Amino acid sequence: MRRGPLVSLNGSRSAADGAAVPVSPEELAESALAAVAAGAGEVLVHPRTPCGRESLSPRVVGPALEALRAAGLGVPLAVAASIGSESDPAARLARVRSWTVLPDRAAVDFAEPGAGVLAEALLGRGVAVDAVVRLGGPAGPDPLARFLAWPVREPRRVRLTAExxxxxxxxxxxxxxLPPVEVVLYGRxxxxxxVLRLAARCGTGVRTGVGDVLRLPDGRPARSNAELVAAATAASR
Structure with missing residues (x-):
């Protein structure tokens, strides 16, 4: 039986985007708990410093994961290991290698330099990888081609997450x-x-949350991640 939607709790958004966007570890835990109660099967978070900046520092990632796990979610937790948190590929790799608390998964954007090396480092630490690619957007570096050129040695621990x-x-x-990997589709x-309705027809995994969209299918502003998850679950039936 397919698990519930992957919920992107905050994405690249900040508190300035509205009260539905959780930022602090406590807010993330509260939002995640409600989203899981509404049907979310996984949680993706962009950890932030107290001033709201995305960060991959172990002093930021660790407390966020600990707060989420202390909430007793009972679902896999993912962290976005992206250029939004650390622009330098070597520094991003060093950050990931310095983590003292590990997520279950990490999202690696294959449009960014060093993605393959970063993904290998995560797998080497026991962290499963979501290979993020974007399809149908402006011309530029082809992240799908980069993913296909990357040797997927552990397909059970790698998932393609396509926007x-x-x-x-x-x-x-x-x-x-594609290599025999699970696929998750989402749009922004x-x-x-x-895109969510298309994913449901295609039988792939789906992703939602205020990290991707701030409005419900009828156009009303979403009050929470839980509300988006409930709507996604209903739309996927």
Whole structure:
């Protein structure tokens, strides 16, 4: 039986984006607990310093994960290991290697330099990898090609997380021939709900949360991650 949606608790957003965006470890734990109660099967977080800056420092990642686990969520926890937290690939790699508290998974953006090396380092530490790619957007570096060029030696511990610019079945068809890895689809803002419904039809995993979209399918502002998860679960049936 497929697990519930992956919920992106905060993404690149800050408290300035509204009360629905959790920032502190306590807010993340409260939001995650409600989202799991609403049906979320996994949690993705962008840890932040007290001043709101994204960070991969063990002094930031550790407390966030500890607060989430102390809440008794009972679902896998993922951390975004992205350029938003550390722009230098070597420094990002060093940060990940210095973690003292490990997530279950980490999201690695294959549009960013050093993604393959970072993913290998995470796998070496026992952390599963979500390989993030974007499909259908502006021309530029092809993250899917980078992913395909990366030797997936442990397919059970690697997942492809694809952001679709639009709910285009052709984009999903282009994923045929991938290594035997699980696939999660998501969209952002106006694309979020059409892509989620497409993912449900295709039988892939789905992702939602205020990190991706701030409005419900009917256009109303979402009051919480839990509200988005409940709507996603209903739309996936």
């Amino acid at each position: 679709l610019a639009a709910a285009d079945p052709g984009l999903v068809a282009g994923l045929r021939g 803002e106006a694309a979020a709900w059409p």
